[in-house]
Amino acid sequence: MSHPSSATSPKKRKRDGPTHESLSFELDSSCSKETTGPLLVSFPALQAPEDTPFRCYGRKKMKKDNQKDKDDDGGKYERPLVVGEAPAVEFVSNEEESRRAADSGCSYLLAVHDPRTSKIKVLPFHQTPYILTRTVKALKSIPPADAPSALDYRDARNALGETFGTKKAKAAIRAQERNRVDVNAMKGVIGHVVEGIDEKAEGLLTKEEAKDLVDSTRLVPPFSATATEPEDIYALNDIIPESEMKALNITPLEHNLTTRVMPWKYSKWITAHLKRLDQNEDNSKARKRKLKMLLYVSIMILFRRVMKDRSGLDKDTIYEKMNSVPSTVVDGLLSRFTETTRGSSVHIFTSTMATKLMSYLLALCLRVDDFVSNPRILADDFSLATTNIQNAYRSLGCKLKTLSERELANRGYSDTLADTKFAVLVAPVQFPKAKTGRKKGQA
Known part of the structure; x- marks a missing residue:
């Protein structure tokens, strides 16, 4: 099968x-x-x-x-x-x-x-x-058409917008046309416009002249922009006039190096410098000059405290509150750091004068500190925020930076100040540029 x-x-x-x-x-x-x-x-x-x-x-x-x-x-x-x-x-x-x-x-x-x-x-x-x-x-026999210009393109776009656009788009087109400049109409008057610009520009300042004008209005002591050493930027005679320097009596201070014999007795910064001078037995001319500078710093601090009342004080009241200060020094401070109205004997300590006094005071402190100052100590003496003192030092042309261990040791500072930013005056002096940008939130 x-x-x-x-x-x-x-x-x-x-x-x-x-x-x-x-x-x-x-x-x-x-x-x-x-x-x-x-x-x-x-x-x-x-x-x-x-x-x-x-x-x-x-x-x-x-x-x-x-x-x-x-x-x-x-x-x-x-x-x-x-x-x-x-x-x-x-x-x-x-x-x-x-x-x-x-x-x-x-x-x-x-x-x-x-x-x-x-x-x-x-x-x-x-x-x-x-x-x-x-x-x-x-x-091939038809010549190629020229590419449309930007003006032709804009006219065609505006024509479409006028025909098919929304009300908002049409309003924007009309506003743009109103602001449009007729180039052909300007050809006849362009020469007159240029001549007018040249004529008006004759009175404008050059870049160097504008810089000199800005520098002249700075609320700082007279300075040298070409100085190559920090001690030559702000001359001592421009901070303390010679007549006032001669009027200062440091004899009580030489016998007792404490702030108790000074016009202002509560400055930590002055106390620290007097301790350093006490350890130095040198009686040289430089030491005496430093004592006069410390005495003048104490006088400026007292003057700032006395003139706190912005409504103004008459000269007799100021003399009474600064009775331990020579009248020559008081008159010099009043003439440089106060304002008076015509026909009035009242001296007003305006905010501009307060800024100017602070700049002179800190410039003098820089010279005593060998041009490296600690803003934090001075902020305590003036009862101000540290940032305010730092900004005042910046206006003098100082750079804020920390010091190395070696620099701290050379200046006799403790290692605990390693993170502290010191104000260092560097030559040639460079001032901060003015901020011209618009702040956030402003239209």
Whole structure:
């Protein structure tokens, strides 16, 4: 008995012609890098008629140094020019677009299948695709129109806005037109405008003159902008006039180096300097000058305390409150740091004068501190915030910075002041630039 499947299984039909188990690949040796070979072209956004004839035109040989367009193997020939012509359209390869396609990094291989031999012949393709552009023959005789100018573009845009825009857009267009300057109308008067500008500009200050004017209005002692040493920036005679310096009596202070014999007895800064002088037995002229400077700092602090009442004080009241100070010194302070109205004997300590007094006082403190001062100690003496004293030092041209351990040791300061920012006067003096920017939140 036969198997059922064998009785019903159909017989396979034999194919005509030769049979092949698999495809085989073969490299066409007729195409090499020395030959042009097949070319691959692309028609973006259009399709050329199938019967369009194409030709490839070679170009002249170029020198290697001046060559701009090279094929992939670095040859010395420029890429051929591909041209096709149909009855209504011409096609020409676009070098710029073709170069962009070459830079995209894609490479291509062309293969031809032979069904008789079941072989796929691979043609080496050494060049990137050619991007073709078209030209309509009927439009070649029409000259190209000029590109619209910015004025034409704006007029066309405004016309569309007037026709289809919202009320807000139309109002913006009309406002823009009102602010628009008619250049043609200005041509006749431009000469007069320029002459008027030149005439008015004659009275303007130069950059150097403007700087000198700003420096002259600074509420600081007279200074030297060309000084190369800190001690030459603010002269001592400009802070303490010679007549007032001679009027200072330091004899009680030489016998008792404490603040108890000074006009103002509560300054920590003066106390620290007197202790240093007490340890130094030197009776030189420099020591006496430093004592006079410390005495004058005490007088300026007292004067600031006395003149706190901004409503003003008469001279007799000021003399009474500063009875331990020579009258020559009091008169000098009143003339430099107070204001009086016509026909009145009342001396007013305005905010401008208070700033000026503070600048003179701190400039004198810098000289005593060898031009490196600690703003925190002086802030305690003046009952002010440290930032206010720091800003006052900046207005004198000081830089705020910390000192190294060596600098602290050389000046006799403790290591606990390593994080303290000292006011250091540096030559040549540089004042902070005035801020001209608009504050946040202001319109």
